[in-house]
Amino acid sequence: MALGGIGAGYFEIRKDGRFYAWNIANNFPKETGPKFLLPDDEREDRMEANLFFEVRYQVQGESPRIKLLQLSYGLYEGAEMGIAYSLPWMKAIREIEYSARFPLATLVFRDPEMPFSLKLEAWSSFIPHDVKNSALPLIFFDFEAESTCAKPVNVTLLMTARNFTGYADEERFYTTVIDRDSKGLTISMSSGGMDRKASSWGEIALGVSSPNSSFYAGWGHRHPYYEQVLRRSTLPNLDDTNGRESIGNFVPDWLPDTTGRNRVDPQTGVRKMHDDDLFSTIACTFKLQASGENAKSAFQYAWNFPNLYNEVIDGVGGDRIEGHFYSNFFSSAAAVIAYGSKYHRSLKQSTMEFLNNFFASDGEVALLEQANSQLNTFFTSGRLTRDGSFGVLEGLSKSYSWGPIATIDVMLYGTAPIIALFPELQKATMRCHALVQLPSGEIEHGLRKDFLRGEDSTTGVSHRIDLPGQFAIMVMRDFFWTNDMSYLRELFPAAQRAVEYVLRDRSAGNGAMPVTQGIETSYDNFSMTGFASYLLSQWICALESVAAGAAALDDTPTSARYLALAGKTRETMETKLWNGSYYKLYAADQKEPATSNGDGCLTDQLVGQWAARCSGLSPILQEERIGLALKSILTRSYHAGFGLQNCSFRTGEQLSDVDRDIWNDQANTCWSGVELAFASLLMFEGLYEEGVMVARTVDTRYRENGLYWNHQEYGGHYFRPMSAWSLVNAMLGFSINCDRMTFDPKVPQLDLQLFFATPTGTAFYRRSGKTVQLRCLTGQLAFREVWLGGVGPKIATIEGRQIETNTSRQGGLQSFSFATQQKISSGQTVTFS
Incomplete structure (x- = not known):
């Protein structure tokens, strides 16, 4: 599960208690800076020690012990190679019980040698309708220990973090600042001797809220650090970043003669880092007097990497700092720690209130968990800059950024939770798209990591014919949900230009609806020719939506014109595509060969009906046929234990033929974002149990593949599956259309409670x-x-x-x-x- 903030960066906490996927320093792949890599030398897997926790304990009358609060996987643990040899009194914890519901991960550490139980709640602030406090570069680690021993036990919890600020500059030197008062302790780590405008320049801060705190900053080797941890219940409160220069006048006799982690060149007088590693540790110490007694400790990890640059594309860009939204409120990582310490209780209360309320529902738990798990993508893939521009990356993996930001065809599905929970972010994305709209009215596929530039020349995605209608649907859906007339007046002209572009340039002369010439949609690897159900269902919804927008603006003639065009499109879809069981994939002209795939049964043939339901609009097609088509899709394309494939071409056969010249089989595969949207449509249309069945299959498939938090399509952490939020609305039969809220519950019980969110x-x-x-x-x-x-x-x-x-x-x-x-x-x- 990701920990971090919307657009602030993140890293993941996993079942082994370790931290992965570090993306907080403007680094590629999430952002535009250099890759963040720590090359191995004689030490393996150095990234494992970016952050870790330990607990030192000593039962009265016994020797002290240290437990590393992560499972043992390799040689490099606790910033040390081979602890079984070099530190035999320190062991990795035996067992971790892990559970997580975004944004809270709970880890219970168990070990028969440990005379107390220990629980960690790792969480980040996520509060609907509060962008500031959902975009903090801050993570909380709340521990609770409870004694299981009759004797008194001294316990010290230790948090250690690496200073990797300025990771891309080998000429830098480390800096450390200690800030301590009666309430707690903060250590800030940064870099000097480098360009403070570099993307990798920044700060990392550690905080602990306890008067019984201590620290050891600027250490880099087990000697003498671990000897002191073992021998004393508190740390020595010294900073070895610059050796005796930073330690001061009172040098303990156990400390070797050291220049610290930096060294000053005697010839030039220039300071430069000397060691590859600098760690700082903060600790909280307490005593458990008897069995059943407990104690709590609160740690924080914060960062400030302000120099987020725009993307370099074809040699252009990389010269403008877009910054992070959090920079509007914080100028240092220490300031973030101070804020988190001051508002810890209220931030946790609001975050947990949302989480607890969300699950205090009579809806299917598996469906609630699917919706909750997709909120994780806010942290992994959200880009939120200082001026409030926002978008979600299409896909993201460990080493690559897949696709641009805010791809329109994926947004249609994935923005369901954004408009409900953070409407200003959704509207910001749409404004960015309107800004880069082409003069013809054509809509760009996506936005670059530069909110002033669209993706205008990428092979296979430019000039897609589905994008204008999708843009218009979302502009209007956002208006329907927010009832924001100023937004409608601002964005309606862009939506209208998009519609008129299709009518003028992409309708093959019919003047009413789009006609596709092959591979021109989100399904970018199999052809649709002529009138396609995927396109026409969306087009009906788009036209009826903009007709409503024109009416809201008192433009009656325009509204009537679009309604008439919607009627023509509906007639075409009913007459040319309905085959008695479903709306077929496409219908071309009479020259189409007899072996055509036009009779294919596309799962997404009614995506326009789904969009209409989400906007509180009337059914776009004959309701009886909608029901028959949904049941046909299930019969032909749903396979228990597998999923709902995108398209089937022959009844009774699971697998369709794959053309030899395609680069990826999209017909036989399952796109979870489509499956989850389709499951919600089933429920909206009264097929509740069938919708639950499809959504549960998705949930099971991703759990069994170990990808519960990381749905795949074009890369990982894919944007489209955020459509899972539609399940929350569909269980309730909930929609908003301006001042009208509709509730038509589909959960089959009379007395019930269901959660919902409005903007x-x-x-x-x-x-x-x-x-x-x-x-x-x-x-x-x-x-x-x-x-x-x-x-x-x-x-x-x-x-x-x-x-x-x-x-x-x-x-x-x-x-x-x-x-x-x-x-x-x-x-x-x-x-x-």
């Missing part, structure tokens, strides 16, 4: 018998209409006060219309009875 708050939907309550948990809920399914209440009250409404039935839903917009805040309830 302004989080809440519970509660149903008991024929009474429905909406209880605001955080922020506020704003509405003028509420549509309810499954019950028949007549009266609306807010905090016990009856509110006059007009009620009616709307397509099987009970409609409540209020005279004015209503708002309820945290702790308040609106009741329908």
